Amino acid sequence: MSLWNERVAERCAEVRAGDRWRRPRPFDAVGPAGELVDERRQVVSFASNDYLGLSAHPAVVSAAASALARWGTGSGASRLVTGSRPVHHELEAALAAHAGFPRAVVFPTGFAANLGVLSTFGEGDVRICSDELNHASIVDGARLARAEVAVYPHRDLEALERLLAGASGPTMVVSDLVFSMDGDVADVDGLAACCRRHDALLVLDEAHAVLGPDPAPALHGVEVLRVGTLSKTLGALGGWVAGPTSFIELLENRARSYIFTTALTPPDAAAALAALGILHGEEGTALRARLRAYVERLAPGHPSPIIPVVLGQDGAALEASAALLERGLWVPAIRPPTVPDGTARLRVTVSAAHDERDVERLAHALAELGQTSATAMGVTR
Secondary structure, X not given: OOHHHHHHHHHHHHHHHOOOOOOOOOEEEXXXXXXXXXXXXXXXXXXXXXXXXXXXXXXXXXXXXXXHHHHOOOOOOOOOOOOOOHHHHHXXXXXXXXXXOOEEEEEOOHHHHHHHHHHHHOOOOOEXXXXXXXXXXXXXXXXXXXXXXXXXXXXXXXXXXXXHHOOOOOEEEEEEOEOOOOOOEOOHHHHHHHHHHHOOEEEEEOOOOOOOOOOHHHOOOOOEEEEEEOOOOOOOOOEEEEEOHHHHHHHHHHOHHHHOOOOOOHHHHHHHHHHHHHHOOHHHHHHHHHHHHHHHHHXXXXXXXXXXXXXXXXXXXXXXXXXXXHOOEEOOEEOOOOOOOOOEEEEEEOOOOOOHHHHHHHHHHHHHOOOOOOOOOOOOO
């Protein structure tokens, strides 16, 4: 066995020995209901981030199909070469208006958007202050930056204040708006106040903020970049950053994850643009209200459609997931390294595309498993 074959075999064995081996499972579905192909089992998924069900909305699908017919499957180049189609610019204008800024820029993924922001603005004399439960894309973006990185305890504004006060140069604060594994929300007012006092750049990742909070009222007098995805609330694929014109122009000229990659596909851009139009209309309001009602049924008062059922040990989470699957409800177990050791969980996510009867089935199944309240479910505040 070669050196590298032996090394890879050892690493695979380490994962298996920890009972943390995972693999993708083919799911033949449009929306939450479909077939787990390998098992020939019909299930309803409660693990999707298609929060409003817009990935299958007829108007969104039609917009993607029209773009496919006009421009083909791909853009054929990076944005600064020949890959920038009119639909990219239309989408960026709509996203800028959505975020309340003069400019926005789209990236092929939300992950790439965070890499671009943090590596561009995190220069060598900068201190990046990052919440300890931020998404992996923020963690990796901070690692790529040349800046000093200081991680503060989750939502601990006093610790953040000390980090900002002790910095010798420019500072940047980066936080999820809704945290992806716990579904709790950042204190935007507090973050903005800290940044205002220390002239820090605030970067907010709004990927999961389909039900809010709206950060805009807190952001007066703060330099801020709003980052989001096209793949969750809007049901397409891609990422975006909105902010002051000069900040966005710097990203277009310095962000390696924008410059050195093929542009977002025209069908995805067109789908996101159509979905954004729905989001800002009466139908979007109704879909968010439906989603809010589902959250209230499962975890009253919880602020987001991400509802964690924290069970602690990996085995307990796997057993609970299997028990739900026997009932036709697919909620995969989330284990380390995705979450910290000792916090393995079911991560329930609901969508406006769910049938009310299926949400009721899930509520009863969780109750049977002993998860009868938001407190029991391990929802963190």
